[in-house]
Amino acid sequence: MALADELFREFRSMSVSEFFRKNAAMLGYTGRIRSLTTIVHEGVTNAIDAGEECGKLPNVYIRIENLGDGGRYRITIEDNASGIPEKYIPEVFGKMLAGSKAHRNMQSRGQQGLGISGAVLFCQTSSGKPVRVISSTGEKGIIAEVMIDVEKNKGKVSKKEEFDPKGWMGTRVEMEAKGVSYNRSKYGAFNYLRLTSLANPHVQIELIEPDGTKVLFERVTEELPKPPKEVKPHPYGITADDLLRLAREKGGERKSLKTILVKELSRFSDKRVRELKEKMALILLSRKLETQIEDLDKYLSEIQDEEEKRRIKKIYSGFLSQAAKILRKEARYLNWEEADLIVNAFSRMKLLAPPTEGLSPIGEENISRTMKAVLNPEFVACVTRPPKTYRGGIPFQVEVGIAYGGQVDEEGIEVFRFANRTPLLFDRGGCAITEAVKSIDWKRYGIDPNKDKVALLVNIVSVHIPYTSTGKQAIADVPEISKEIRLAVMEVARKLMRYVKRKKREMEKEAKMKALLKYVPEVAKAMSRLTGASEEEIETELSELISKKYLSSEDFSEEEREEAIKKEEKVILISNGGGLDEGSRKEAETTRE
Amino acid sequence: MKVAEKRLRQLGNRMLQELKRGNSPYIEIPVRALGNVYFDSERRLLQLGEKSGRRYFLNLAHAKKFMQTLLVASYCLELIQKGKHASLRDVYYALKRNLPNSKEVTFQDQSESNPVIEDLEVSLNLLREELHISADRKGYLIGNIVLRERVVDETFEIDASQLGTGGWGIPSNVEEIEFLDIQADYVLVIETGAMFERLAEERFWKKNNCLMVATKGQPSRGTRRLIHRLYYEANLPVYVFTDGDPYGWYIYSVIKQGSINLAYLSEKLGTPDAKFLGVTMSDVDKYNLHGQVHKLKEGDIKRAKELKDYPWFKNEEWQREINLMLEKKIRIEQQAFSSKSLEYVAEVYLPEKIEKEDFLP
Numbered sequence: 001m002a003l004a005d006e007l008f009r010e011f012r013s014m015s016v017s018e019f020f021r022k023n024a025a026m027l028g029y030t031g032r033i034r035s036l037t038t039i040v041h042e043g044v045t046n047a048i049d050a051g052e053e054c055g056k057l058p059n060v061y062i063r064i065e066n067l068g069d070g071g072r073y074r075i076t077i078e079d080n081a082s083g084i085p086e087k088y089i090p091e092v093f094g095k096m097l098a099g100s101k102a103h104r105n106m107q108s109r110g111q112q113g114l115g116i117s118g119a120v121l122f123c124q125t126s127s128g129k130p131v132r133v134i135s136s137t138g139e140k141g142i143i144a145e146v147m148i149d150v151e152k153n154k155g156k157v158s159k160k161e162e163f164d165p166k167g168w169m170g171t172r173v174e175m176e177a178k179g180v181s182y183n184r185s186k187y188g189a190f191n192y193l194r195l196t197s198l199a200n201p202h203v204q205i206e207l208i209e210p211d212g213t214k215v216l217f218e219r220v221t222e223e224l225p226k227p228p229k230e231v232k233p234h235p236y237g238i239t240a241d242d243l244l245r246l247a248r249e250k251g252g253e254r255k256s257l258k259t260i261l262v263k264e265l266s267r268f269s270d271k272r273v274r275e276l277k278e279k280m281a282l283i284l285l286s287r288k289l290e291t292q293i294e295d296l297d298k299y300l301s302e303i304q305d306e307e308e309k310r311r312i313k314k315i316y317s318g319f320l321s322q323a324a325k326i327l328r329k330e331a332r333y334l335n336w337e338e339a340d341l342i343v344n345a346f347s348r349m350k351l352l353a354p355p356t357e358g359l360s361p362i363g364e365e366n367i368s369r370t371m372k373a374v375l376n377p378e379f380v381a382c383v384t385r386p387p388k389t390y391r392g393g394i395p396f397q398v399e400v401g402i403a404y405g406g407q408v409d410e411e412g413i414e415v416f417r418f419a420n421r422t423p424l425l426f427d428r429g430g431c432a433i434t435e436a437v438k439s440i441d442w443k444r445y446g447i448d449p450n451k452d453k454v455a456l457l458v459n460i461v462s463v464h465i466p467y468t469s470t471g472k473q474a475i476a477d478v479p480e481i482s483k484e485i486r487l488a489v490m491e492v493a494r495k496l497m498r499y500v501k502r503k504k505r506e507m508e509k510e511a512k513m514k515a516l517l518k519y520v521p522e523v524a525k526a527m528s529r530l531t532g533a534s535e536e537e538i539e540t541e542l543s544e545l546i547s548k549k550y551l552s553s554e555d556f557s558e559e560e561r562e563e564a565i566k567k568e569e570k571v572i573l574i575s576n577g578g579g580l581d582e583g584s585r586k587e588a589e590t591t592r593e
Numbered sequence: 594m595k596v597a598e599k600r601l602r603q604l605g606n607r608m609l610q611e612l613k614r615g616n617s618p619y620i621e622i623p624v625r626a627l628g629n630v631y632f633d634s635e636r637r638l639l640q641l642g643e644k645s646g647r648r649y650f651l652n653l654a655h656a657k658k659f660m661q662t663l664l665v666a667s668y669c670l671e672l673i674q675k676g677k678h679a680s681l682r683d684v685y686y687a688l689k690r691n692l693p694n695s696k697e698v699t700f701q702d703q704s705e706s707n708p709v710i711e712d713l714e715v716s717l718n719l720l721r722e723e724l725h726i727s728a729d730r731k732g733y734l735i736g737n738i739v740l741r742e743r744v745v746d747e748t749f750e751i752d753a754s755q756l757g758t759g760g761w762g763i764p765s766n767v768e769e770i771e772f773l774d775i776q777a778d779y780v781l782v783i784e785t786g787a788m789f790e791r792l793a794e795e796r797f798w799k800k801n802n803c804l805m806v807a808t809k810g811q812p813s814r815g816t817r818r819l820i821h822r823l824y825y826e827a828n829l830p831v832y833v834f835t836d837g838d839p840y841g842w843y844i845y846s847v848i849k850q851g852s853i854n855l856a857y858l859s860e861k862l863g864t865p866d867a868k869f870l871g872v873t874m875s876d877v878d879k880y881n882l883h884g885q886v887h888k889l890k891e892g893d894i895k896r897a898k899e900l901k902d903y904p905w906f907k908n909e910e911w912q913r914e915i916n917l918m919l920e921k922k923i924r925i926e927q928q929a930f931s932s933k934s935l936e937y938v939a940e941v942y943l944p945e946k947i948e949k950e951d952f953l954p
């Protein structure tokens with residue numbers, strides 16, 4: 001027996017479920033508190049996604065029971081959405097990576113189809129119990145117990161029962177986990193739900209804590225968020241891997257690659273196919289000649305030798321037909337090298353930026369409303385930035401709310417991070433949001449970053465949120481996104497500054513008025529003695545004089561100050577390196593077309 | 594109605610008018626600082642310039658002082674109406690109180706009320722004595738003079754020749770002192786109390802038919818006003834006798850031309866025709882007092898240099914004297930003559946000087 005055969009006897013391919021059973025931490029199952037929070041998170045995001053999708057204002061009910069026995073907990077999450085059809089139940093709860101609608105390239109909380117099945121996996125490995133799913137699509141109700149067959153990565157339904165839902169619609173998921181814990185700390189499920197409510201003013205959340213306490217996070221708007229639209233992927237945002245998958249998934253029925261590209265990508269029309277071919281050929285030529293050629297005509301014009309010129313032209317036209325052949329071939333036979341070549345060629349083309357109207361931010365008014373309701377601050381300002389793209393092709397949008405004073409808990413600047421309205425509680429240090437906020441010079445805005453009570457809500461919405469890891473708790477430092485966060489924070493900081501300044505001025509005015517008013521009685525008495533006029537009358541007139549002076553005067557220098565600050569901000573942005581502007585420059589070019 | 598009362602009422606009415614028009618009441622006060630003082634060479638007096646400032650009630654930086662000025666003004670009116678006089682300290686105590694609903698007081702200490710009184714004087718062009726505010730008695734008068742002093746509603750006659758060696762303490766308000774009878778040829782103004790007593794014991798005034806005034810250092814306003822009145826009303830020449838040092842010479846300067854701080858009163862307080870009798874630097878040689886001199890200190894030298902620049906000292910005689918002082922770096926006291934004998938000043942020095950009219954201008 002060859003040595004290799006012996007060595008490889010132990011080799012076994014590992015299923016996704018098996019992989020994640022061994023690497024539960026990658027999905028956020030580390031630590032007792034965090035593990036429970038992650039379970040709640042998976043259930044609640046699905047519940048809200050499902051509600052929004054079927055156009056219903058989501059009501060989410062969460063019950064957490066302590067079953068004793070060394071951290072054994074039952075977590076129940078119920079929604080009022082559409083329910084899950086019977087045949088999909090094993091898929092959704094029992095198969096990892098398979099059952100998801102996340103491939104649709106639209107903004108949603110879930111992204112990988114790893115969520116709820118991950119929770120089921122964690123529960124069954126820690127407590128040995130299956131997940132109990134009670135779901136109704138309206139006419140028919142199903143009660144099922146599901147476990148994951150880890151080796152096969154498949155859902156196994158152990159008990160199944162029908163029941164009459166009597167009009168009830170929705171899904172109730174009951175999970176049992178061991179080695180977890182509940183509390184009201186920053187990282188606990190309570191805070192997670194509080195923050196979820198903060199970013200989802202249209203959602204009603206009811207929580208029953210282990211000790212029976214009932215907490216209601218109320219809905220503050222009856223308005224459902226505008227449903228996000230499915231957006232086709234943009235050539236700039238796609239990787240070779242994405243392209244391969246797309247070609248395989250959509251490539252049935254002998255469709256040519258060209259047809260798939262034109263149909264499935266945004267901003268790429270028939271008219272651009274020729275250009276794509278040329279770019280592909282140019283890349284191949286560059287490789288062959290081991291030199292970087294940007295412009296063929298220019299390159300040729302610099303060559304004196306006519307013979308050599310002809311030779312290169314010939315090679316080029318060869319590559320051109322090779323490119324044409326690739327595009328003509330059946331999409332499902334696309335290989336990685338060809339996909340890589342196409343993605344490369346895309347990046348050399350000038351294309352319109354992708355449409356961004358598919359995104360669904362919280363909106364300035366709603367942020368303001370919810371921050372007021374949840375934090376009870378003295379002042380709130382919000383901004384929803386216009387949509388932008390990163391990596392040239394992935395739409396995203398940043399919104400920031402700032403709350404100041406009042407009952408905002410902590411001194412200093414507290415940052416509530418959200419991605420597609422989902423709170424990010426962990427990995428604060430490695431998150432682009434934290435970094436962007438840290439880079440703001442708060443003193444410039446008249447805010448003391450250590451003493452003033454400031455809460456910041458930063459929500460990033462995107463079809464594809466660039467997380468730093470599968471734990472999905474930190475946003476990667478993508479220059480275009482970081483820049484937008486900074487701009488948004490600066491904008492609300494400016495609004496806050498205006499408020500703080502005005503307040504300070506009002507206080508100063510008041511202090512001045514008071515200072516003057518205290519001299520009134522003595523002055524009136526003396527004036528009355530000197531003139532014989534009524535002391536009372538003089539007193540009234542002096543007081544009126546004072547209020548007239550202080551209640552009418554307006555100060556116009558404020559706007560000028562703000563202008564000055566805006567200028568400074570520009571300087572910071574520029575001095576912070578060209579990297580930041582790379583994205584927007586590209587975008588400017590592409591939209592000019 | 595007295596002038597003072599009338600002006601106080603005018604002040605009040607003007608402010609009331611402003612208030613009725615919806616404007617902030619204010620008080621106009623001429624600036625009392627070096628930059629607003631000049632020497633009028635024709636009248637030979639220090640005069641106040643044209644610069645004046647307005648103290649507004651509505652200006653937070655002025656408001657407190659505005660109130661303080663009004664408090665003093667209304668208190669003065671009260672004094673005048675009652676015919677009573679109050680000292681600077683009385684004024685401070687009478688007006689010091691807590692502001693309603695505040696920890697702030699109207700006047701923190703007397704250093705706040707004194708300048709406000711001066712402000713009011715300049716503003717109304719009145720002496721504080723006319724406002725019935727008095728300062729401590731400081732100077733003394735002795736000689737053949739009979740005066741009438743009014744005390745509230747009584748009058749007293751004072752014969753300054755019948756007061757032994759002490760003399761009559763000059764009140765701060767000499768405005769209403771009447772000169773009933775004067776038998777004298779001149780007024781001798783003496784810087785130190787000790788010299789005054791020495792001469793009084795020698796009955797110098799009787800033997801030389803003069804009036805003697807002691808300033809006891811820098812003369813009070815009452816003393817300066819009395820000297821002024823004796824010169825202008827009784828036509829008595831004024832001779833000033835001080836220590837031979839920059840401080841003594843400055844006393845002479847103040848009597849003669851007025852001071853910077855009270856420049857607005859120069860016309861009432863200054864006696865430009867006063868003459869300087871001594872002690873001069875030349876006297877040191879003339880009377881052989883070389884053994885009695887003291888060395889000048891740094892401050893003295895600085896002061897002497899300042900004196901040299903005063904317009905009224907810009908004459909040959911004074912320049913020579915000051916130069917001599919700066920050259921020799923010495924000073925000499927009035928009492929240095931006692932080295933010769935106790936009586937020397939009274940019997941030799943003063944008569945000789947007056948006889949020869951050996952004065953500086």
Ligand SMILES: Nc1ncnc2c1ncn2[C@@H]1O[C@H](COP(=O)(O)OP(=O)(O)O)[C@@H](O)[C@H]1O
Pocket residue numbers: 042046047050079081082083084092099100101102109110111112113114115116117118171
């Ligand atoms: N409560 C629910 N109601 C309706 N559909 C659900 C519910 N929970 C999960 N699903 C469906 O199951 C899919 C898989 O969910 P999940 O494993 O959490 O992955 P993800 O949320 O990343 O898509 C979702 O995309 C959704 O279509």
Ligand SMILES: [Mg+2]
Pocket residue numbers: 042045046109110111115116
């Ligand atoms: Mg999910």
